Amino acid sequence: MLDIVKQWAWYDWVMLFIRLISSCSIIVATVELKDYLTLPVWSVVLWEIMVFSVPWICLMLSYRYYLIAEMLLFGGVSLYLTSLFPEAYLSFMTPAFLIAANSAEKSYRWSAPMTIVLLPLLIVLFSRDIDVLEIFPQVGLAYAMGFAFHLLIVNHRQNEIIRKQNSVLEQYLTQIERVTLLEERGRLSKDLHDTMGHSYTSIIMGLETLRPDVATQEGTHKLDSLLQLARKSMEDVRGYLHQMESPQETLPLVQTLRQVTEEFQTHASVNVRFRAIGEEYPVGKQVKMTLLRCLQESLTNAVRHGQATDIVVSLHFEPQQTRLEVQDNGHGVENWKDGFGITAMKERAAHLQGRVSIYSERGEGTLVTCFVPRLVESDDEIIRLFIVDDHSFIRDSLRTILEGQRDLRVVGMAEDGAEALERCEELEPDLVLMDLEMPNMDGITATKRMKEKWPGIRVLVLSTFQDTEKAKEIIRSGADGYLLKSIESRELAETIRLVHRGGTMIAHDLFHKMLDAQPVNEQEDLPVASEISGKDENFYGLTKRELEILQMLSQGMRYKTIASKLYLSDGTVRNYASALYDKLGVRNRDDAIEKGQKEGLL
Template sequence: MLEMVKKWFWYDWIMLGLRLITSVSLILTTIRFQEGIALPLWIVIFWEIAAFSIPWVCLLLNYKYYLFTEILLFGGLCVHLTSLFPEAFPSFLVSVFLIAANSARLSYHWTAPATVLVIPGIFYVVSPNYSYWLMVIYYGLAYVMGFAFHLLTVNHRQNETIRKQNAVLEQYMSQIERITLAEERNRLSRELHDTVGHAYTSIIMGMEAFRSELATGKGIQRLDSLLELGRKSIEEVRGYLHQMESPQQSLSLVQALQKLGVEFQEHARVEVSFRAFGEESRLSRQAKMAFIRCLQESLTNAVRHGQATDITVSLQFGHQDTRLEVHDNGRGMEEWQEGFGMNAMKERAMNLQGQVFVYTKPGEGTLVTCTLPRQAEMENDLIQLLIVDDQPFIRESLQMLLDKYQDLNVVGSAEDGEQAVNLCGRLQPHVVLMDLDMPRMNGAETTKMIKQQWPHIRVLIFTTFQDAEQALDLLRSGADGFLLKSTEPLELADTIRLIHRGGTLIDQGMSHKIFEKLDKSVESTQLKAVNDYDLTYREIELLQLVAKGLGYKTIASKVYLSVGTVRNYASSAYIKLGVRNKEEAIQKALEIGIIVS
């Protein structure tokens, strides 16, 4: 009840004040003229206190309860007092005003006749000293004034709701703009890094290799001058890239999330409390952006859909992962509906081998949890790398970029697939960075051959082009990851560590295309099953669950059907497939492609 009172506006306090003034005045008047009262004084005062408090409590719960109790308790009290003192009939005017102000929807159809016509009629019967129509006019004016006050409060509530929604949308658009700018800066910095930066690196490495071929001192002097110019230029490029970073990127994750919470609190007018646990670990830019996006989407959903007033944000740095929790006190939902923002959030986390969970229940608010694995440098575990690329400058540049990490060791490089296979047999690297477009043997054939001979060697496809069909074939052939060459060095290093630990990572832009292709493939398979065997989509879903080893009771609880209905679906599917039992059904479903092994 206290929480309800905290949400009151000025008009709620006005109505409570009117009730309080009316009730206190009535009690004082009753005490003053107690000689004319038929009932004991304490009974009348108790009745008056009940007529004040009970309808007010009912109003906090449901307006319909209030209307009934107000008319019965307060109206009955006024009728009793009017029968004793004919001048007491105006005491019900304030009550009529409040009844009209708190009525809603169809309740006007009965509250208006009851208060304007019926109650004055009862007053006239018990005390015919005043004209019935005069009382109708009084109570009618009071009801109209209450209805006008109701329209005023409704208008105020709607304006307040619109204002809050606009504030949330403005905050949301502001954050979207910042994230878009940050991602555009990232893209531009990657483009510059991969073009100008790699070009300078290639020139420097080429000139260094050319040093031994110079015979004259003048030539060596000129070469040193060119090398100095090249190194100075690449340092300037790095300086420009550093300046392109947004202020938010220069902040730590804790500072960035705190700033986001403070700004949201100021604009949306909700309480946002932030807590951080554990020692902050170094995160990649992509992981940092995923947490920022997760918090932004969670805060917006909490206010827009959950109507929350208090939000608690917790960030915990663990040994194995980093976890962000956003818990609000909103109204919650019976069934969570995922929109575009939540799907994008889950996709970001999935691309980093993380997960996003949402728990919500009516009356308990919503809890959003985003967990990403910790990708710290493994100094005690030296990762041996083999670089495979037909461009010598790219091989040298990659080696130069990766050698600065203490846990990464480039043990060799190959210019084509055949050389890569030979080096894998001799060096046994942990991770292979594989280009696709190479002479003699391309990256796809090389990956398949390496995986057939040495399954323990991890292969990370590192290419320039986004070909979803080719990427899907490579992943089916055993590739452990797919990354574009536009990736920043820190992202590349973190991905290598993840691949080495047994994880799988696909570039975010590529994952969109791969999942679209997979969805189309699944839809095509299911459509063929529907056409060839006359299976319904519910029967296909049942076969897929049976293949996972689930019993009929478990399936029934999962798909919200009775056990008998599930058995009927199973029998129908078995008949259509021409099988006799669960094992034969699973085998048949594997053959026609409904499920995969």
């Protein structure tokens, strides 16, 4: 009750004041005229106290019984007092006003006739001294004033909802503008880095290879001058890139997400609590942008669609993944359907080999979870790389970049596919970085033969062009990924680790071009999102934990019971269940149990 009162607006206090003044005046008049009452004064006073309290409590807790309580109690007191004192019919003006003011939906269709016609007729029957033509207009006027007050309340509430929604939308648009600027800056800086930086690196590496051919002192001096100029120009480009970075872009992930939640709480007037669990580690720009977008979309949906008043944001730094959870106390949805924003969130996560799961139940709120795998250097594992490219400075540049990573080692290089096939048997690489356009034997033919002879070797194509037909052809030939040479060095290292662990990666822009050009019935053949962690033996790739939870669900256990038995939090169990439903292609526990029994998983 106290929580409800805290949310009152000015009109709630006005109606409480009217009810209080009316009830107090009736009680005082009853006590003064107690000698004329036919009932004990204490019973009448108790009745009038109930007139004040019972309808008000019904209005606060359950509107269903309010109108009946108001008519029976307040109308009954008015009838009794009017039968003794004809002038007491004026006491019925207050319930007429309150009934109209508290009308909901279409209740006025039956409350108006009863208030304006039926109850005044009963009052006239109990007290024949009252003029019918006098009471009907007065009660009708009181009801009309109450209904006008009701319209004022409805207008105020709608304006308040519009104001809150506008505040949320303004906050969302501000965040979108900010993130769009960040992405545009990131794109420009990436383009500069990948064009100018790549060119300067290639020039420097190419000039270094000319040293043995420059025998004279003058030639050595010119070469040193060219190298110095190239290195200085490259430092200038890096300086420009540093200046382009915005302050928010350089902030750690925790600080960025906390800043977003604080701004949202301020503008949307919603209680948002943020917590970071685990020791923070650095993440890539794409991971940071994905989690940021997921948080913004989840916060906005919680307020706009779920009418949430309390939101908990949890960021978990785990050894194998970074996990963002957004739990709200809104209305929830029984049959969840992805909108444009949710679809965009899932596409972003899928591009990073992650996923977004959503759990929503009517009356239980919504839980949005975004998983992004953590691709880090391994102290125990060394990935043996083999570079195949017909440009020597590209090979040298890639070797310089990749050998800066502790877990990556370049064991050999080749200038065409034929040489690569000859050296693969001797070097036994784990992963081959393959160019497409090469003399003697191109990358497509070399990949096909390499996969036929050594199926365990992973092949990652690095090309300059977004050629969708060649990309499809080399993927069908067995390649495990297709990237553009403009990729950032850190992302290249992370993609190598991903492909080495069994994943598949296609450049994001190129993948969308492939989808646009692919017939709908053939799109499912594109190998995009493989799981990073090891797959289980079952067809659906369920983990042992998910199978365990499926088994408990089949035994009729609720989420809280499962959480207590497995020593997990309720939210974690819901995450597992959501992932389970997603993998099985079902919507709820009943469908999951039925499919589990049909597929022999139980």
